[in-house]
Amino acid sequence: MSQSREIAVSKSGIPIYAIVLLAAIFAFGLFVVGYDQGHIFSIVMGESAFDEMFIHELTHDMRHAAGFPCH
């Protein structure tokens, strides 16, 4: 009488590319909320983006609430 045993090992890890992608999104969001002074819009608007600072004004309250230095 032969007996076979089956051991099922299920591995469900988080794929590394998901961690890298989420880290990149987090870093971009952190830059937008905490550090942007017109850098992102300067890609399309040029120098005037640093005077207008649209993203800075948009995220100003969030920036203060999160404790980032601003002014």
Ligand SMILES: [Zn+2]
């Ligand atoms: Zn401020």
